[in-house]
Amino acid sequence: MAEYKGMAQPSRAGEKDMRKIHMEPIPDELKPEKALEYLDEYRKKFRSFVMAMESCTKCGQCAENCHTYLGTRDPNNIPTNRAELIRKIYRRYFTLEGRWFGNLVGAEDISLDVIEQWYSYFWQCSECRRCAHVCPFGIDTCEVTMAGRQILHWLGITPKLHADVGGAMEKVGNHTGLPKPGIIDTLEFMAEECMDEFGIDIEFPVDKPDADIMYVPSSADFLLNPYTLMGAGMFFKYIGANWTIPSTVTEAGNFGLLFDQRYTQRHNVMRLLNAAQNLNVKKIVWGECGHGWRAAKMYVPSLADRPIRWDITHLHDEVAYLINTNQLKLDPSKNSKPTTLHDPCNYVRACGLNDNMRTCIKASVANYVEMSPNGADNFCCGGGSGILFDDKEMYQKRIELSWKKAEQVRATGIGKDGNGILCAPCSICKAQLYPMVEEHDLGVEVKGLIDLVGMALDFK
Secondary structure, eight states: OOOOOOOOOOOOTTOOGGGOOOSSOOOGGGHHHHHHHHHHHHHHHOHHHHHHHHHOOOOOTTGGGOHHHHHHOOGGGSHHHHHHHHHHHHHHHHSHHHHHHGGGGTOOOOOHHHHHHHHHHHTTOOOOOHHHHHOTTOOOHHHHHHHHHHHHHHTTOOOHHHHHHHHHHHHHSSTTOOOHHHHHHHHHHHHHHHHHHHOOOOOOOBSOTTOSEEEEOOGGGGTTOHHHHHHHHHHHHHTTOOEEBOTTOOOSOOTHHHHOHHHHHIIIIIIIIHHHHHHTOSEEEEOSOHHHHHHHHHHHHHHOSSOOOSEEEEHHHHHHHHHHTTOOOBOGGGSOSOEEEOOOHHHHHHSOOHHHHHHHHHHHOSSBOOOSSOGGGOOOOSOGGGOOOOSHHHHHHHHHHTHHHHHHHHHHTTTTTSOEEEEOOSHHHHHHHHHHHHHTTOOEEEEOHHHHHHHHBOOO
């Protein structure tokens, strides 16, 4: 087996097998046996996983709708074939025909080679759910990818990026490992930059008690996307909000959703709700992160260990509401370059942000060009679910996975003069698209949606 780095944390007393976290590494010779044990636990708990295992007719509808397959043309990246990597094991051990007839019915024994395939292909799937969107039976092969990654994690097989992120989030509440003094210093610097560039005097309050709004930014906004955080600050300044950023939760993303359920729970519940309770805030507003917003919107209510007494909304919803009620004065001429919108997968195929994102961008830019296809039909950026590895082999794979998105952007024509704007309202999308636009020579600059809103605000 290749060298992997896994995360190990003790389980809580009384948790079921599905929640076990093994402290000791599992030797290679025991991995097949343990993988089968975990697969059995998984199928018994999740009916959606069993549906994906037993309902696919191999119609092939998902093939030409998967950006990963279109970019690599690897048959194992066709969503149904990727699912088959685990389905053939399921068939061998958990169906009557598989136990009787084996490979005659497409069943296969579990082995280290099979587990190696799982690691390779489940980490090429970006969990964008476009395959589910087009499947005539509604099969969500993202569920299979999530199951495969979870089982791999239980085996101690997790990409170093995600293991390190999980550890950093566990320690300080963001994936960069930035402690509170670093957070405050960075925000003070951003406030100075905002005054120098836009002439707007803003404050980024940290751990302010009794605030009306607790804003959860992406930690990437402190390093890679400063205009996103400045845009949010200008927006809150404009509306006169009593707001704060919690030093213990400076990460809108939730990498637990991408490799392990327990990290999802600890970040959403142990940190998020504790911060809201300790600061006595009234509302939680989420920053620009697709999978993080999906985790917050869809999983907080079911994972919470206490009643949810806070409204939890997304920043784009807040902005769109004020636009629709004529409470936000925007000057789109401040953003005059031709602009198109990339739809983050989790926003439009899981969280219903399609219309509100367009309300925000159309009010903020003077020359909006719609991408095609768009909304729930749009293609992934190629970096979804944290496929942001920087080693030479995987970096090249990321560029392959972005081929379809590059084709979409080029078709809009916004980059023909080299001054277009590709709006990416998600921190992982931004991280993927920054190098993608250069590698594909698209002639566009990547900006967040709240970046554009902030720059269009009319403070006069």
